[in-house]
Amino acid sequence: MKNVCSARRLSASSKSQLAAVSILVFTLSCTAFAALGGDATSVQLDQSQMKGSLHSAQKATYAVHEITAPTGTVVREYVSPTGKVFGVAWQGPFVPDLQQLLGTYFDQYSKAAKSAKQAHVGRQPLFIQQPGLVVQTGGHMRSYTGRAYVPEMLPQGVIADAIR
Numbered sequence: 001m002k003n004v005c006s007a008r009r010l011s012a013s014s015k016s017q018l019a020a021v022s023i024l025v026f027t028l029s030c031t032a033f034a035a036l037g038g039d040a041t042s043v044q045l046d047q048s049q050m051k052g053s054l055h056s057a058q059k060a061t062y063a064v065h066e067i068t069a070p071t072g073t074v075v076r077e078y079v080s081p082t083g084k085v086f087g088v089a090w091q092g093p094f095v096p097d098l099q100q101l102l103g104t105y106f107d108q109y110s111k112a113a114k115s116a117k118q119a120h121v122g123r124q125p126l127f128i129q130q131p132g133l134v135v136q137t138g139g140h141m142r143s144y145t146g147r148a149y150v151p152e153m154l155p156q157g158v159i160a161d162a163i164r
Contacts, residue, residue, distance in 0.1 A: 035103020036148055040083040043067070049100060050075065061155045062086070062162075069094075073144075075101065078163055080155045087149035087163035093142040102148055105133050109148070134160065 035042060043065040047054045052069040063079045073092030080086050088101045099106045112128040112135075125138030137146035147163045154160065 035101055036085055036088055036105050037150060037153070038085050038103055040079045040085070042085055043077050043079070046075065046077065046100065050096065059162075061157055069096070076163075078149070080153065084153060086153035086155065086158075087147065087160075089145075089147040089163050091139075091143075091145045093144070095137075095144045095146070102135075105148070105150070108133050109135050 040063075043054070043056075047067050050067055050069045050073075052067040052075075055066045055068075057064045057066075061081065065077045065079065067075045067077070069075070069092070071092065071094050073090060073094045073096055075096050076089045077085050078087035078089075090096050090101070098109065102109050108130065109128065112130055112133075113126060116126055116128060123140075125136065128135040132150060132152065133148065134151060135146070135148040137144070139145050149160060149163050151160070
């Protein structure tokens with residue numbers, strides 16, 4: 001009888017662990033959508049993660065969703081008519097969570113940033129221009145700015161300078 005009870009506890013424990021892993025995987029997969037290249041539903045997820053207020057504006061060929069965090073940092077997400085986030089920009093006293101904003105592009109950014117920082121000495125703006133990703137960051141303490149976009153995803157007639 002003792003072995004049967006242990007097996008049941010192990011089974012319940014395994015179920016708890018499986019549930020926890022499932023929740024973690026779901027959470028991580030949702031976070032991956034909240035980013036450059038993700039869909040428009042990512043905007044609300046980003047707003048929730050940042051605990052910020054949201055203001056949206058429709059332009060002729062895209063929408064801009066501006067999230068203002070309680071810290072004062074403002075993040076803008078640019079969404080194409082197909083519902084994809086083609087660009088993000090930020091400004092404020094703190095750099096937002098770039099892993100959240102860049103999503104699947106974060107690893108490419110990290111590798112390029114590491115190479116760029118090794119090639120340059122001192123503090124200066126970072127400019128990364130690679131196939132499929134452009135990132136520009138700069139600023140100083142309490143005043144940071146940046147933008148990232150996927151050139152191939154820019155809607156027709158939209159220039160990169162619109163992302164600011």
